[in-house]
Amino acid sequence: MATLKDIADHLGLSPATVSRALNDFPEVSEKTRKRVREMAEQMGYRANRSAQRLVTGRAGMVGMIVKTSADLRADQTFLEILVGLSAALAARDTDLVLAVDQGRDPVKAYRRMLDRDLLDGFILNAPAPNDPRVVFLRERGIPFVVHGRDRLDADYPFFTIDNFALAAESVQLLTALGHKRIAYLNGAEGYSYATRRRDGFLAAMAEAGLPVVEGALTHDTPSEAAGYRQALSLLAGQRGAPPTAFICSSMLLAEGVMHAVRDRGLSVPRDVSIMAHDDSLPLLDAINFSPSLTVTRAPLRDACAPLANALIDLIGGADPRSLQTLNRAELIVRDSTGPAPDQGDTAWP
Amino acid sequence: MATLKDIADHLGLSPATVSRALNDFPEVSEKTRKRVREMAEQMGYRANRSAQRLVTGRAGMVGMIVKTSADLRADQTFLEILVGLSAALAARDTDLVLAVDQGRDPVKAYRRMLDRDLLDGFILNAPAPNDPRVVFLRERGIPFVVHGRDRLDADYPFFTIDNFALAAESVQLLTALGHKRIAYLNGAEGYSYATRRRDGFLAAMAEAGLPVVEGALTHDTPSEAAGYRQALSLLAGQRGAPPTAFICSSMLLAEGVMHAVRDRGLSVPRDVSIMAHDDSLPLLDAINFSPSLTVTRAPLRDACAPLANALIDLIGGADPRSLQTLNRAELIVRDSTGPAPDQGDTAWP
DNA sequence: CTGAAAGCGCTTACAG
DNA sequence: CTGAAAGCGCTTACAG
Numbered sequence: 094m095a096t097l098k099d100i101a102d103h104l105g106l107s108p109a110t111v112s113r114a115l116n117d118f119p120e121v122s123e124k125t126r127k128r129v130r131e132m133a134e135q136m137g138y139r140a141n142r143s144a145q146r147l148v149t150g151r152a153g154m155v156g157m158i159v160k161t162s163a164d165l166r167a168d169q170t171f172l173e174i175l176v177g178l179s180a181a182l183a184a185r186d187t188d189l190v191l192a193v194d195q196g197r198d199p200v201k202a203y204r205r206m207l208d209r210d211l212l213d214g215f216i217l218n219a220p221a222p223n224d225p226r227v228v229f230l231r232e233r234g235i236p237f238v239v240h241g242r243d244r245l246d247a248d249y250p251f252f253t254i255d256n257f258a259l260a261a262e263s264v265q266l267l268t269a270l271g272h273k274r275i276a277y278l279n280g281a282e283g284y285s286y287a288t289r290r291r292d293g294f295l296a297a298m299a300e301a302g303l304p305v306v307e308g309a310l311t312h313d314t315p316s317e318a319a320g321y322r323q324a325l326s327l328l329a330g331q332r333g334a335p336p337t338a339f340i341c342s343s344m345l346l347a348e349g350v351m352h353a354v355r356d357r358g359l360s361v362p363r364d365v366s367i368m369a370h371d372d373s374l375p376l377l378d379a380i381n382f383s384p385s386l387t388v389t390r391a392p393l394r395d396a397c398a399p400l401a402n403a404l405i406d407l408i409g410g411a412d413p414r415s416l417q418t419l420n421r422a423e424l425i426v427r428d429s430t431g432p433a434p435d436q437g438d439t440a441w442p
Numbered sequence: 443m444a445t446l447k448d449i450a451d452h453l454g455l456s457p458a459t460v461s462r463a464l465n466d467f468p469e470v471s472e473k474t475r476k477r478v479r480e481m482a483e484q485m486g487y488r489a490n491r492s493a494q495r496l497v498t499g500r501a502g503m504v505g506m507i508v509k510t511s512a513d514l515r516a517d518q519t520f521l522e523i524l525v526g527l528s529a530a531l532a533a534r535d536t537d538l539v540l541a542v543d544q545g546r547d548p549v550k551a552y553r554r555m556l557d558r559d560l561l562d563g564f565i566l567n568a569p570a571p572n573d574p575r576v577v578f579l580r581e582r583g584i585p586f587v588v589h590g591r592d593r594l595d596a597d598y599p600f601f602t603i604d605n606f607a608l609a610a611e612s613v614q615l616l617t618a619l620g621h622k623r624i625a626y627l628n629g630a631e632g633y634s635y636a637t638r639r640r641d642g643f644l645a646a647m648a649e650a651g652l653p654v655v656e657g658a659l660t661h662d663t664p665s666e667a668a669g670y671r672q673a674l675s676l677l678a679g680q681r682g683a684p685p686t687a688f689i690c691s692s693m694l695l696a697e698g699v700m701h702a703v704r705d706r707g708l709s710v711p712r713d714v715s716i717m718a719h720d721d722s723l724p725l726l727d728a729i730n731f732s733p734s735l736t737v738t739r740a741p742l743r744d745a746c747a748p749l750a751n752a753l754i755d756l757i758g759g760a761d762p763r764s765l766q767t768l769n770r771a772e773l774i775v776r777d778s779t780g781p782a783p784d785q786g787d788t789a790w791p
Numbered sequence: 792c793t794g795a796a797a798g799c800g801c802t803t804a805c806a807g
Numbered sequence: 808c809t810g811a812a813a814g815c816g817c818t819t820a821c822a823g
Binding site for chain 4: 445446447457458461462465489490492493494495496497498
């Protein structure tokens with residue numbers, strides 16, 4: 094493998110100059126820069142990263158820890174993030190090192206990685222309230238960014254969509270269509286995204302002067318089976334008059350709900366309107382539903398580049414507060430929502 | 443951060459001796475080793491990996507590339523492997539660096555990683571026949587191991603289960619129970635595991651003297667929806683008399699089949715027997731099916747440690763041929779299989 | 792059993 | 808605009 098010195102020897106220059114030329118230092122003459130570049134290319138030169146790291150103290154690598162305790166099966170989304178993130182980091186010349194959090198102590202995996210490797214920073218996902226990982230990394234002064242946020246006044250860099258707003262907007266669309274009995278099938282309890290959506294749903298219902306009956310707001314694994322089960326139970330009216338509209342926190346839930354509505358011999362949107370939040374995952378396209386699905390849409394992929402860039406910028410010394418992104422979801426009205434049915438036009442008691 | 447020299451100074455030793463003590467060189471006296479260890483512990487010493495890598499040329503890191511073209515949604519299994527692998531590598535003091543294969547050229551991602559990082563080796567999964575990645579890595583002399591194998595006489599280190607045998611054994615169990623019309627719902631075409639299972643199924647059917655009707659061997663995404671769809675179509679008898687038994691290449695397919703059988707008003711195992719291959723994924727337990735599911739079982743997790751160890755050993759200079767593992771799946775008979783129904787006891791024409 | 796020395800391949804003040 | 812030199816923190820022949 095060619096080294097800096099090899100290039101220098103071939104060109105009658107010093108390694109120092111070659112290094113400066115390759116790293117685009119302004120003081121190098123254009124002519125020298127060009128000669129160096131060409132020779133480097135010709136010799137197939139690749140900088141030895143270990144040597145660079147040793148002297149700069151920069152790794153060019155960041156870490157991410159997977160929690161095995163998490164519901165991997167439901168977590169279609171995690172892989173999407175992993176893939177997008179890795180690509181976005183590559184564009185910034187940074188690699189992603191993956192580790193597993195096997196145990197009870199969520200901080201252990203981080204400690205191990207920090208001991209073993211030179212890592213410039215970390216990416217966290219699904220933060221819990223007062224997340225111990227956040228506490229630990231902050232204590233050690235390690236740069237990190239978070240996908241999601243555990244509190245509204247988070248002081249770390251994060252990327253999140255406005256979960257409160259998307260839930261509220263869904264309600265508003267449906268109430269404008271005359272719906273009064275609206276069910277919300279939410280994700281599992283404890284995740285901050287689910288909490289925000291719940292709050293947005295309840296706030297918008299309250300603002301519309303509509304009560305929410307016990308059981309019309311559920312928390313469950315975001316799977317097709319859960320959607321099917323919940324919808325069937327609600328449509329049976331066991332917990333009061335059946336809803337005329339469903340808002341689903343995920344597309345998989347919506348699949349289940351559609352299925353249940355059909356199995357009950359009902360029609361969408363004539364008898365029941367259905368909406369969902371769409372993460373834009375591959376192979377799960379809202380347009381392919383029949384009828385096509387009205388959604389709030391925010392591609393999960395959109396989180397990746399902002400997260401990657403925020404982390405790199407943070408490592409570069411940027412102000413954490415300037416690296417916070419709150420994205421709005423897009424409301425897309427399709428064929429699965431329509432006016433409330435005549436006979437269903439009364440609110441829950 | 444404490445360095446070797448710091449420890450040496452504190453102890454009145456040379457950095458060389460400290461290095462040898464810490465790396466368990468036999469010539470170091472027990473007394474010195476002990477003193478060094480204690481001081482290192484006390485000072486919170488961590489070897490600088492970049493320095494070690496620079497001088498040894500060893501990375502302590504291996505790479506894995508995710509194909510984005512793959513069917514991520516169906517690929518629950520990938521995350522399981524990723525998690526297990528990362529843990530197994532950690533046990534061998536090795537990190538996993540992840541990258542994404544974005545484009546048409548499957549080799550590009552490997553080339554980029556090799557240029558950017560010092561990496562000791564690679565792990566590949568889902569090899570295709572004459573996989574270009576295999577060709578490329580072999581050409582460059584980079585150590586690699588494969589999950590699966592693209593040909594029976596593969597000369598690289600691999601881990602795979604005996605897919606031929608598990609399909610054949612499933613057939614044998616069912617024919618022993620008197621079944622003559624057996625359908626096989628396989629994974630998507632083109633994957634080598636699916637090809638081997640197909641061959642095993644056909645061989646065992648042939649050996650039992652049973653014909654396989656057109657449509658009784660399907661290739662599809664291993665999802666619940668696909669299982670449901672395929673089973674409904676087969677049970678409707680559109681492609682000949684309905685099967686009395688289904689063998690499913692995955693648990694998700696089996697979920698769909700069970701669902702379809704029930705929707706047709708049939709009972710398991712009285713009217714229809716169902717088997718599946720069980721990768722032992724979390725949250726998808728064959729025992730929780732009702733009736734509990736008869737399976738061939740081979741936990742996907744079992745692949746991780748052998749793969750990790752094979753790669754580390756290969757890097758250490760072991761013979762590739764000695765690092766090939768072929769595991770048998772375990773046959774577990776539960777309640778979803780029973781004698782063929784009286785009136786269904788005739789083979790397909 | 793231990794030490795002095797060279798070297799891995801870079802970067803970056805310091806000089807000129 | 809370029810070079811000589813020091814140094815990042817290790818490892819490992821070579822001596823003793």
